[in-house]
Amino acid sequence: MVEGEVIERDLKYQLPTNGRVTAAKHQDNGANGGNRRLKDEEFDRYSRQMIVPGMGKEGQLRLINSRVLIIGAGGLGCPAAQYVAGAGIGTIGIVDDDVVEASNLHRQVGHSTARIGMKKVNSLIQHLEDLNPLPTYVPYPYQLTPQNAADIISQYDLVMDCTDNPITRYLISDICVLLGKPLVSAAAVQKSGQLIVLNCPPTPQGLVDGKYAPCYRCCFRKPPPASSMVSCGEAGIMGPVVGMMGVAQAGEAIKILASALHIPPEADTNNNSPERNLQQPTLLIYTYDLDSAVGLYSFRALKMGGRKRNCFACGENSTLTLEGIKAGVPDYVQFCSVPTSSVNLPPEERITAAAYHMAKESGELSEHILIDTREKEHFSFGSIEGAVNTPFSKFLMKAAAIKRDGSPASEILPAEAGESDTPIFVVCRTGIDSQETVEKLKELGLDNGGKRRIVDVMGGMKAWKEEVDPAFPYI
């Protein structure tokens, strides 16, 4: 293809609009490779990727003329930003309100020990400027909110979701639908990672007769209950897992922009064949198993469906608007905090960590059993003397099995508990699981009709560290 044709096609192209796409008025929509000479410094720097088949000068100029917004400067955002910056994307915006902590550094490779305490956005941009001074870096050292999201996102050609919570994920996806922005979305926790390209090529909200690319809501209709959502801070994360997803995310963003995959082949008003525009969306799943080498389940590429007719955001009867979002409709916080079975234990079934310690030390509390429901990795760093470890996940499984098979309820208790009326105390990490454990034990009748006390240690090992033992190795 000669360059003249490319430019002509680009000029003809206009983002499809249904009247609700208000902010897509870029002079340059990122498809325009332009026809200028590369500067010497660009020529040297990008030479190794420009000679890759399919890239060339045209692809490189498209990258240089593109604007990418990276939301989240953490485990995904750091590796993603490195490769996006290295590849020479012209403008890179980064949104994050957090500061660098030591516990970030095993995975957030764009920060450094010397920059602990610095805003992540500034720390990462410092790193990126070292790597490649040519792009323009735009810091947004605050949170993305329903109020500011459209204003920020409207200034970019492509969005990378590198965030760590469902509230922001749904917000980003909704804004991308309304503004017609492709979204490269990744996520990782503990030993699992996911990657999917959404809304690419962008299609106006409400068009459903045909195969159009899905949005985040088409794939994940509703968030998991708040209680089952775990953050990397709570559940942990292996550095290479989240790093792999971030790098793959950069790869997809570079591919989309260099090849203008987010632009429909033609601004086809007469030839309306949406199937041609659909990139078969694929959900890449990475499952990392600490117990085995690369195995059968390590990588999976799942074929996803297209846009859903009844999707809340992009479907045919969607009432989602930019104005509405700004005014607080929908309520993302409420949507993502589905009420869960909130346990409400009476005061006599709860004890503070300090009071438990006192009672134990004074001898007032003689014979009892203390069950620690943290996962065994947490338990391995330290525990209250005499505590028996029954990880909460195993506990729930066992409880379900007992209900199912009708096996004796006492099987769920550690051997130390015996059949007696010895009081049971339950402690967990932050005091949530322990309440549920107490509730479940009572449900199973293990309080022997009230003869045996089952008590929650309030606030978990976190409270124990704060109230009793400041040296306790709490994670």
Add this chain to the structure above:
Amino acid sequence: MSPKPPPGHFNILYFATAGSYTSKNVEALPAPLPLKKLFDTLEERYKGIQASVLDHSLVTINLVYVDVDYAGSGNAEEVVIEEGDEVAIIPPVSSG
């Protein structure tokens, strides 16, 4: 693909929180099974899994997304999980 399930069975893979909930990565379940009965079957084996995991998860059969229909578009009515199929339960992951 995964190890072949025994005759008369299909494999089901549990990703992310589905794996934590069941304490398994994979197991074989009796086939054939209509897709619309899948969640009931799992709920029977793992009490509470529907509300905690399945309701917000993706389901695939042989690596292809299937709509376990909630709103009644009719899709789930027809789909039957056959012997030798590979089903996957994929909950969303949010962190990063």
